[in-house]
Amino acid sequence: MSTLQQARWPRPELMGQLGIELPILQAPMAGAGGVALAAAVAAAGGMGALPCAMLNSGQVLEQIGELREQTNGPVNLNFFCHQPAPADPQRDNAWRRRLQPYYEEYGLTADAAAAAPARQPFNETMCELVEQTRPAVVSFHFGLPAGELLARVKDAGCLVISSATTVAEAQWLEQHGCDAVIAQGYEGGGHRGMFLSEDLSTQIGTMALLPQVVDAVRCPVIAAGGIVDGRGIVAALALGASAVQLGTVYLLSPQAQISGLHRRELQQAGDNHTALTNVFSGRPARGLMNRIMREAGPISDTASHFPGAGVPLAPLKAEAEAAGRVDFSSLWSGQNNRGLRALDATQLTQQLALEALQCLQGLGVSR
Amino acid sequence: MSTLQQARWPRPELMGQLGIELPILQAPMAGAGGVALAAAVAAAGGMGALPCAMLNSGQVLEQIGELREQTNGPVNLNFFCHQPAPADPQRDNAWRRRLQPYYEEYGLTADAAAAAPARQPFNETMCELVEQTRPAVVSFHFGLPAGELLARVKDAGCLVISSATTVAEAQWLEQHGCDAVIAQGYEGGGHRGMFLSEDLSTQIGTMALLPQVVDAVRCPVIAAGGIVDGRGIVAALALGASAVQLGTVYLLSPQAQISGLHRRELQQAGDNHTALTNVFSGRPARGLMNRIMREAGPISDTASHFPGAGVPLAPLKAEAEAAGRVDFSSLWSGQNNRGLRALDATQLTQQLALEALQCLQGLGVSR
Numbered sequence: 001m002s003t004l005q006q007a008r009w010p011r012p013e014l015m016g017q018l019g020i021e022l023p024i025l026q027a028p029m030a031g032a033g034g035v036a037l038a039a040a041v042a043a044a045g046g047m048g049a050l051p052c053a054m055l056n057s058g059q060v061l062e063q064i065g066e067l068r069e070q071t072n073g074p075v076n077l078n079f080f081c082h083q084p085a086p087a088d089p090q091r092d093n094a095w096r097r098r099l100q101p102y103y104e105e106y107g108l109t110a111d112a113a114a115a116a117p118a119r120q121p122f123n124e125t126m127c128e129l130v131e132q133t134r135p136a137v138v139s140f141h142f143g144l145p146a147g148e149l150l151a152r153v154k155d156a157g158c159l160v161i162s163s164a165t166t167v168a169e170a171q172w173l174e175q176h177g178c179d180a181v182i183a184q185g186y187e188g189g190g191h192r193g194m195f196l197s198e199d200l201s202t203q204i205g206t207m208a209l210l211p212q213v214v215d216a217v218r219c220p221v222i223a224a225g226g227i228v229d230g231r232g233i234v235a236a237l238a239l240g241a242s243a244v245q246l247g248t249v250y251l252l253s254p255q256a257q258i259s260g261l262h263r264r265e266l267q268q269a270g271d272n273h274t275a276l277t278n279v280f281s282g283r284p285a286r287g288l289m290n291r292i293m294r295e296a297g298p299i300s301d302t303a304s305h306f307p308g309a310g311v312p313l314a315p316l317k318a319e320a321e322a323a324g325r326v327d328f329s330s331l332w333s334g335q336n337n338r339g340l341r342a343l344d345a346t347q348l349t350q351q352l353a354l355e356a357l358q359c360l361q362g363l364g365v366s367r
Numbered sequence: 368m369s370t371l372q373q374a375r376w377p378r379p380e381l382m383g384q385l386g387i388e389l390p391i392l393q394a395p396m397a398g399a400g401g402v403a404l405a406a407a408v409a410a411a412g413g414m415g416a417l418p419c420a421m422l423n424s425g426q427v428l429e430q431i432g433e434l435r436e437q438t439n440g441p442v443n444l445n446f447f448c449h450q451p452a453p454a455d456p457q458r459d460n461a462w463r464r465r466l467q468p469y470y471e472e473y474g475l476t477a478d479a480a481a482a483a484p485a486r487q488p489f490n491e492t493m494c495e496l497v498e499q500t501r502p503a504v505v506s507f508h509f510g511l512p513a514g515e516l517l518a519r520v521k522d523a524g525c526l527v528i529s530s531a532t533t534v535a536e537a538q539w540l541e542q543h544g545c546d547a548v549i550a551q552g553y554e555g556g557g558h559r560g561m562f563l564s565e566d567l568s569t570q571i572g573t574m575a576l577l578p579q580v581v582d583a584v585r586c587p588v589i590a591a592g593g594i595v596d597g598r599g600i601v602a603a604l605a606l607g608a609s610a611v612q613l614g615t616v617y618l619l620s621p622q623a624q625i626s627g628l629h630r631r632e633l634q635q636a637g638d639n640h641t642a643l644t645n646v647f648s649g650r651p652a653r654g655l656m657n658r659i660m661r662e663a664g665p666i667s668d669t670a671s672h673f674p675g676a677g678v679p680l681a682p683l684k685a686e687a688e689a690a691g692r693v694d695f696s697s698l699w700s701g702q703n704n705r706g707l708r709a710l711d712a713t714q715l716t717q718q719l720a721l722e723a724l725q726c727l728q729g730l731g732v733s734r
Contacts, residue, residue: 010730167705186553187572201642201656201665205554205572207593207602208703215706226574235574235602238726275568289568298568336575338534339582359605360730363377 004045004353014180014220014242017159019074019136021045022353023233025222026345027247028078028139029190029256030054030119032332035066037255037345042073044349047243049076049139054118057125064133074136076161079122082142082195082283085305095304096312098296102328103316112315119281119307122149131156142283143169143195144176151177161222163193166202170213170221182245183213185225189248189334191285192276200276200284200299207239214240226336230355234363237356248334249352252342261326272337280313280330282306288337291327292316371412371720381547381587381609384526386441386503388412389720390600392589393712394614395445395506396557396623397421397486399699402433404622404712409440411716416443416506421485424492431500441503443528446489449509449562449650452672462671463679465663469695470683479682486648486674489516498523509650510536510562511543518544528589530560533569537580537588549612550580552592556615556701558652559643567643567651567666574606581607593703597722601730604723615701616719619709628693639704647680647697649673655704658694659683 009015009023018025026033026041028051038048050067052060060077067075096110103110120126122145130138130153138153140162145153153160154177163182164170170181184193185206192203206225214221223236224245236244250256251266265288276284277298283306284299292313296303303309310330317328341348376382376390385392393400393408395418405415417434419427427444434442463477470477487493489512497505497520505520507529512520520527521544530549531537537548551560552573559570573592581588590603591612603611617623618633625633632655643651644665650673651666659680663670670676677697684695708715 008731185572185574187575202640204702205552205574205593207552207573207599208554208701211596211598212703212705226572229578231578231606232574234605234730238601238605238730239598273566273569334575335571336579338579363601363605363727363730364375 003357004350007353007357010237011220011242014222017179018047020047022349023237023243024349024352025049025076025243025245026250027190027224027245028076029247029250029332030078032251032256032258034257035063035070037250037253037257038067038075039070040253040255040345041250041349042071042075044346045353046349047074047076047137049078051078052126053078053080053120053141056118057129060126060129061133064135076137076139077130077133077135078139078141079126079145080119080142081122081140081145082306084121085282088305091302092304092308094302095309098300098302099312099316106316106319108315108319113312121145124149127152130158134158137161139182141191141193144173144178147176163224164213165192165194165209166196166204167209167212167216169194169196170217172196174217174219178219180220180222180242181213181217182222182224183210183241185209185223187226187335188224189274189286190332191281191283194284203276206236210236210239210241226334228334228336228340230352230357230359232336233352233356234359246352248337249340250345250348251333252340253345253348254342255345259321259329261321261324261329262331265326265331266333266337266340267342272333274333274335274337278303278309280310282309285330285332286334288331288333290329290331370724371717374720374724377604378587378609381589384546385414387414389716390604390610391716391719392416392443392610392612393617394557394591394612395443396614396617396699397445399618399623399625401622401624402430402437404617404620404624405434405442406437407620407622407712408617408716409438409442411713412720413716414441414443414504416445418445419493420445420447420487420508423485424496427493427496428500431502443504443506444497444500444502445506445508446493446512447486447509448489448507448512449673451488452649455672458669459671459675461669462676465667465669466679466683473683473686475682475686480679488512491516494519497525501525504528506549508558508560511540511545514543530591531580532559532561532576533563533571534576534579534583536561536563537584539563541584541586545586547587547589547609548580548584549589549591550577550608552576552590554593554702555591556641556653557699558648558650561651570643573603577603577606577608593701595701595703595707597719597724597726599703600719600723601726613719615704616707617712617715618700619707620712620715622712626688626696628688628691628696629698632693632698633700633704633707634709639700641700641702641704645670645676647677649676652697652699653701655698655700657696657698
């Protein structure tokens with residue numbers, strides 16, 4: 001890896017602050033990421049991330065412990081920090097009524113929907129855990145936590161980053177203490193980090209968002225959305241990014257924890273068409289188009305507020321997946337998803353960095 | 368401009384074929400482009416384009432004559448080639464009923480809507496004109512004309528290019544004879560070139576579309592959508608483009624023929640929020656959000672088929688604009704529209720190319 005280690009990347013300051021050797025951050029991806037993926041990316045010199053949004057504090061502690069046995073590299077702990085919506089039983093009932101025909105199709109009764117997927121916002125308990133474990137980076141999705149909690153995270157010596165989907169969000173994040181901002185373009189898979197507006201037409205492509213964010217903030221900017229190879233990394237660097245955050249590219253790696261069906265759908269050569277949908281959680285997220293998105297969405301005015309929309313879908317998903325179907329599964333994916341590589345995540349991270357260097361050379365750069 | 372003339376651009380083959388010195392094509396922009404803009408871009412060494420979709424053949428001939436007096440550079444004649452929709456008086460009536468409250472607000476009667484904005488698809492007459500004038504390039508929007516007409520354009524020695532908004536469209540265009548394909552990302556302003564699907568969720572960002580198109584076709588690819596500076600040009604080159612096509616960046620140049628109100632809205636420092644809308648023509652196009660988009664769209668199931676939707680809007684637009692309001696005006700703009708430069712289009716084109724060279728140098732390139 002001597003070529004990689006000798007490489008001089010543009011704007012290396014953020015890499016220095018983060019303690020990484022390559023300008024590549026793994027997107028946390030709650031549900032797909034975990035210890036194995038974070039360790040593999042860290043082993044390559046990138047930044048591994050542990051998604052904590054669907055874990056309790058015991059699980060987070062356990063995973064940090066496991067990860068630290070596998071790598072000395074810096075760790076990014078990722079949390080959601082949404083404002084929980086007030087209870088809205090009327091809307092929840094409407095959503096269940098909307099799904100009732102599917103329950104009948106599968107011979108399910110209403111009480112099949114019981115366990116809620118726990119997606120807790122960052123809180124006192126998690127903050128204590130951060131103070132105790134002092135990860136290099138704490139990243140947030142859907143804005144930032146309350147000022148008091150945020151101050152404690154920063155006092156613990158953690159760098160704080162969060163996602164902006166508009167210029168206004170990037171400015172807000174910098175003003176509220178972010179050390180770096182992720183510009184999450186429209187192309188990106190999974191949940192949009194949007195938090196200042198619910199209007200989807202504010203969501204703009206990486207090619208437009210990234211340079212406008214770079215011009216609007218002083219802190220380093222990390223590019224996300226539509227980047228799956230060295231060409232994309234160089235494009236992001238050209239547009240002013242200090243690093244990239246990649247998610248979809250890792251989904252076929254053996255370290256990703258997605259289902260075999262999700263893997264199969266991503267590998268199919270045919271339609272790779274995605275859409276933003278709120279039917280799986282109540283918030284807009286990008287995934288491969290499937291039956292429930294087509295029939296009840298992709299954006300539904302009825303879907304329960306975040307994160308409740310997935311609750312009544314869970315038994316349908318289980319039944320359909322048992323029959324080999326993805327009709328009710330969230331198949332998160334970005335828009336750049338043809339020919340994804342089923343490679344070990346360490347190898348893949350190094351290959352992506354080498355490709356970027358080769359792309360720079362192809363443009364006339366010698367390093 | 369010695370620096371520019373000595374520059375070695377990546378993938379120069381297309382520039383050679385087109386006869387241009389800079390990898391910059393001006394987007395035709397029916398309604399905003401014209402002789403002055405095309406001549407100014409050509410004078411800088413870029414490719415000027417004459418939008419012909421709203422002209423009759425006499426006007427096209429006249430404009431070609433004027434342009435050739437002003438430049439020896441190659442010319443790109445641009446035509447629409449949509450399939451005209453069958454007459455649908457029921458839908459037209461529904462659209463007029465939808466707009467009726469605005470007519471009442473302005474004290475207009477139904478017969479105020481009379482003149483249809485003429486947007487004719489490429490036809491026999493225009494084909495003869497191409498054979499007679501033999502422009503270097505003929506470009507199409509909304510696919511390609513019938514095989515027989517296309518063959519005549521190619522026999523006249525013209526290079527044929529058209530816009531693809533999906534990988535499938537790019538492959539279709541190459542298979543049907545395009546010499547180069549424009550990958551039009553979601554960020555772009557004005558009409559989407561989409562022609563194989565009407566599903567807006569197929570429309571993907573430049574960062575995702577461009578490399579997937581580059582991998583899917585053998586012909587050169589021109590990048591469009593979200594590019595307004597040298598950084599964006601370099602990003603497109605990194606992703607595999609041979610050149611870029613730029614529209615929004617020219618809208619504030621003195622050579623652009625947009626209204627003073629449109630210019631004012633683009634220059635306002637405040638909300639630069641755009642959306643895809645079909646209310647102005649019947650086909651999806653990107654423009655700054657305004658009243659009619661918010662209230663009747665941005666996508667309306669009622670709007671008359673292309674190009675008829677604009678007919679009953681015309682008198683409302685005229686009344687509102689006379690009062691200094693843009694409530695009913697199509698304010699075409701791409702998503703990357705902060706800090707657009709009000710510069711002469713020749714100067715601007717050269718400045719964009721110089722910026723791109725500087726950006727390459729910043730990445731470590733020396734040329």
